[in-house]
Amino acid sequence: MAAPHRFTEQLIAWQKVAGRHDLPWQNTRDPYRIWLSEIMLQQTQVGTVIPYYQRFLDRFPSVTALAEAPLAAVIEHWAGLGYYARARNLHKCAQQVASRYGGQFPASAELLAELPGIGRSTAAAVAAFAFGQRAAILDGNVKRVLCRQFGIEGFPGQAAIHRQLWDLAESLLPAGDIEPYTQGLMDLGATLCTRSRPRCAECPVAAGCIARRDGRQGALPASKPRTAVPERTSTFVLISDGARLLLERRPPSGLWGGLLVPPEGEPAVVLSRLGLSLLAEQPLPAFKHTFTHFRLTLQPVLCRVAPSGRGDEPGLEWVAVERAADAGVPAPIRKLIRQVASVTG
Ligand code: SF4
Incomplete structure (x- = not known):
C-alpha cells in the first residue's frame, strides 16, 4: 500500500x-x-x-x-x-x-x-x-473540502467530476x-472549510491547499450551471368549522407523502368533493416555499363551513385549530395554519 x-x-x-x-x-x-x-x-x-x-x-x-x-x-x-x-x-x-x-x-x-x-x-x-x-465518504461537505484542497474544477454534480472525486x-x-x-x-x-468564509488560518491542511494558495476558496467548488427553477402555484383550502380545521392525509409517496395537509385545489371543487357547504370564504396572504427542484407559491383560502358539516371520510381528520400546527404537518403548512389561528383566534 x-x-x-x-x-x-x-x-x-x-x-x-x-x-x-x-x-x-x-x-x-x-x-x-x-x-x-x-x-x-x-x-x-x-x-x-x-x-x-x-x-x-x-x-x-x-x-x-x-x-x-x-x-x-x-x-x-x-x-x-x-x-x-x-x-x-x-x-x-x-x-x-x-x-x-x-x-x-x-x-x-x-x-x-x-x-x-x-x-x-x-x-x-x-x-x-x-x-x-x-x-470512503463523499457528501456535500467532503466534496467542497476535496475540490478546494486539490483544486478540482468543474461542478461536482457532473458525472465526470463526481467520478474523479x-x-x-x-x-x-x-x-x-x-x-x-x-x-x-x-x-x-x-467547522473550518465552510461554504462561505472558510477559516483557512486555523486549517490543519492549509499548507497543501490549492484554493488557498490561489485565493480561489470562493470559486471552488464550482456552482451548478444555472437553470431556471420551475415555479408552481397551489391553492390550499383551510376548511374551518370555527374551532377545528379539516386536514387530509397525503398518499404515502410524492410531495409530503403520508403527512397531514389541508386539501389542495379550487375551494368550490374541494368543498363539493367533501360534501361541505360554504358559509364564508377569505383569501389569506400567499407565500413562497423553495423545494430542491421547484418553488411553490402557496395560496391559502380560509373557508368557513357549518359545524355540522361532513368531512369524516377515511383520510380526513378534523383537528383543533390551536393543535393543528403540531399535528405532524410539513413546515410550510405549519406557517399556513398559524395564519388561520391568527385570523380565527
Ligand atoms: S485551507 Fe481553507 S479552503 Fe483549504 S481546505 Fe483548509 S479551510 Fe478549506
Whole structure:
C-alpha cells in the first residue's frame, strides 16, 4: 500500500486533538444510532438534528422498534426535518434490516448501500464508525473540502467530476484510523472549510491547499450551471368549522407523502368533493416555499363551513385549530395554519 497522503495524516492528527468528540451519536459502535444520525444529517444541520435525534431514540430505541412502528408515528417524529422521503426510507430500511438480517445491520458498506435510503457515502460512514471498515465518504461537505484542497474544477454534480472525486476520496483512505479520518473530513467541512468564509488560518491542511494558495476558496467548488427553477402555484383550502380545521392525509409517496395537509385545489371543487357547504370564504396572504427542484407559491383560502358539516371520510381528520400546527404537518403548512389561528383566534 502507498504511503499515506500528507492530507490524510494531517487530518487524522488534527481530528484527534481538535475535532468533535461529543456529538450524541459519537462514542458508540451501535450501527442503529450511527445510521439514524447519518440519515438525519443528510440535509440538516447538526444543531437542528440533535433534539430530533434524541426524541426519535426515546420513541424508537432500536431498529426493531422502528420496524414495528406504524409509518404515521415515524413521520410524526420526523415532521419539521423536511425531505420526508428520508423518513419513509428510514422506516423501509428498518423493516428490511429486521426481515433480511434479523435486526442486525450488515457489517459491510456494499451490503449497507443496498438498503433503502442508504447511498454509497452514508453506507461508508456507517461501515467506518460502526464496524471500522475502510470505506470512503463523499457528501456535500467532503466534496467542497476535496475540490478546494486539490483544486478540482468543474461542478461536482457532473458525472465526470463526481467520478474523479470518488477516485480521489478512495485514494486518500488511511490504512488504519478510519474513524478519526472520516470524522476529520466531516469536522473540517462543518467547522473550518465552510461554504462561505472558510477559516483557512486555523486549517490543519492549509499548507497543501490549492484554493488557498490561489485565493480561489470562493470559486471552488464550482456552482451548478444555472437553470431556471420551475415555479408552481397551489391553492390550499383551510376548511374551518370555527374551532377545528379539516386536514387530509397525503398518499404515502410524492410531495409530503403520508403527512397531514389541508386539501389542495379550487375551494368550490374541494368543498363539493367533501360534501361541505360554504358559509364564508377569505383569501389569506400567499407565500413562497423553495423545494430542491421547484418553488411553490402557496395560496391559502380560509373557508368557513357549518359545524355540522361532513368531512369524516377515511383520510380526513378534523383537528383543533390551536393543535393543528403540531399535528405532524410539513413546515410550510405549519406557517399556513398559524395564519388561520391568527385570523380565527
Ligand atoms: S485551507 Fe481553507 S479552503 Fe483549504 S481546505 Fe483548509 S479551510 Fe478549506
